[in-house]
Amino acid sequence: MTHDPRIEAVEHFYDFHPISAQQILAAVASRGVRLQDITEEVLQHHDQDHYGGTAAVDRLMAEAVVIAHDEVLDVCSGMGGPARYLAWKTGCRVTGLDLTQSRVQGATELTQLAGLADRVRFVEGNALAMPFESASFTLAMGQEAYAHIPNKAQLVRECARVLRPGGRWVFSDILKREHLTDEDARQLFDGMRFSEIASVEDYTAWVQANGMRLVRVVDLSEEWTRILLERHAMYRSLEAQTVQRLGREHFERYDHAYEHFVGLYQLGILGGALIHAVRDQ
Numbered sequence: 255m256t257h258d259p260r261i262e263a264v265e266h267f268y269d270f271h272p273i274s275a276q277q278i279l280a281a282v283a284s285r286g287v288r289l290q291d292i293t294e295e296v297l298q299h300h301d302q303d304h305y306g307g308t309a310a311v312d313r314l315m316a317e318a319v320v321i322a323h324d325e326v327l328d329v330c331s332g333m334g335g336p337a338r339y340l341a342w343k344t345g346c347r348v349t350g351l352d353l354t355q356s357r358v359q360g361a362t363e364l365t366q367l368a369g370l371a372d373r374v375r376f377v378e379g380n381a382l383a384m385p386f387e388s389a390s391f392t393l394a395m396g397q398e399a400y401a402h403i404p405n406k407a408q409l410v411r412e413c414a415r416v417l418r419p420g421g422r423w424v425f426s427d428i429l430k431r432e433h434l435t436d437e438d439a440r441q442l443f444d445g446m447r448f449s450e451i452a453s454v455e456d457y458t459a460w461v462q463a464n465g466m467r468l469v470r471v472v473d474l475s476e477e478w479t480r481i482l483l484e485r486h487a488m489y490r491s492l493e494a495q496t497v498q499r500l501g502r503e504h505f506e507r508y509d510h511a512y513e514h515f516v517g518l519y520q521l522g523i524l525g526g527a528l529i530h531a532v533r534d535q
C-alpha cells in the first residue's frame with residue numbers, strides 16, 4: 255500500500271487530543287473513585303469518544319443484534335470505551351484496532367483497571383491494512399472515526415475481508431450531505447484531521463462493490479448537530495486543563511477548528527448516519 259502522509263497526521267492529532275486516558279482517570283478520581291475501585295460502570299461515563307455516549311453504543315448493539323458468541327472488531331477503537339461497554343453488556347469478545355499507539359496503550363490500561371482484559375484486547379494498526387486473517391470476525395463496528403481515513407474504498411475492502419460470510423458491519427460516520435468546497439475540506443483536515451468525508455451514496459457503492467449488502471441507514475444529522483454544540487461547550491470547559499497540558503495556542507487552534515466543524519452541521523452541509531451492511535454468505 256502506498257504511504258499516505260495524512261495517516262501520520264491523524265496519529266499525531268490523537269497523541270495531542272484533549273481527551274486522553276490520563277484525562278479520563280483524572281475525571282474518575284475527581285468523583286472520589288480510587289484506582290483499585292474502577293469498574294466499567296464508572297468508566298463508561300467518561301471514555302466514549304463518539305457522539306451520544308453509551309446510548310449510541312446501545313443503538314449500534316441493537317441494530318447489530320450482538321450476542322455473547324460474537325467475535326467483534328472495533329475498527330478505530332480509540333480509548334476502548336465502546337469495546338469495553340459491548341463486552342461488559344453482552345459477554346462477547348472484542349478486539350479493538352487503532353492506529354495511535356498512545357490510544358492503544360491507554361485503552362489497554364483502562365481495560366485492565368475495569369477487569370475486562372480477558373475479553374477485550376487492543377491491537378495497534380492501520381484500518382487500511384488490518385493485521386488480521388480473513389474471515390476472523392462476526393461483527394465489525396466503528397464510531398465517528400472513518401472520516402479520518404483516506405481511501406475509504408480500501409477501508410470497506412478490509413472490513414469485508416475480515417468478516418466471516420454473513421458477518422455484519424455496523425458503524426456511524428461523519429458524512430457530507432451537500433457539496434463540500436475545497437476550502438471547507440482543507441479546513442476540516444487542518445483543524446480536525448478529517449482526511450476524506452464520504453456520502454451515504456459513496457458507502458452504498460463501496461459496500462456493493464465488496465460483496466456486501468446494505469441493510470439500513472439511520473440518519474443522525476439532526477441529533478448530531480445538537481450533540482456537537484454540547485461537545486464544543488464541553489471542550490471549552492476543559493480549557494484550563496488543555497492549556498496546562500498542551501498550551502494556549504493548541505487550545506485556540508482546536509477551538510477554532512471545532513467552531514468551523516459545528517458550523518457545517520448547522521448549515522446542513524455535514525451530517526451523519528448509522529450504516530448497517532452484511533457480507534454475503
Ligand SMILES: C[S@@+](CC[C@H](N)C(=O)[O-])C[C@H]1O[C@@H](n2cnc3c(N)ncnc32)[C@H](O)[C@@H]1O
Pocket residue numbers: 261264265268301302303304329330331332333334335336351352353354357379380381382396397398399402403
Ligand atoms: C474519534 S476517535 C473514536 C474512538 C472510538 N470509536 C470511540 O467511539 O470511543 C477516532 C479514532 O480513530 C483512530 N484512527 C484514525 N485513523 C485510523 C486508521 N487509519 N486506522 C486505525 N485507527 C484510526 C484514531 O487513532 C482515534 O483513536
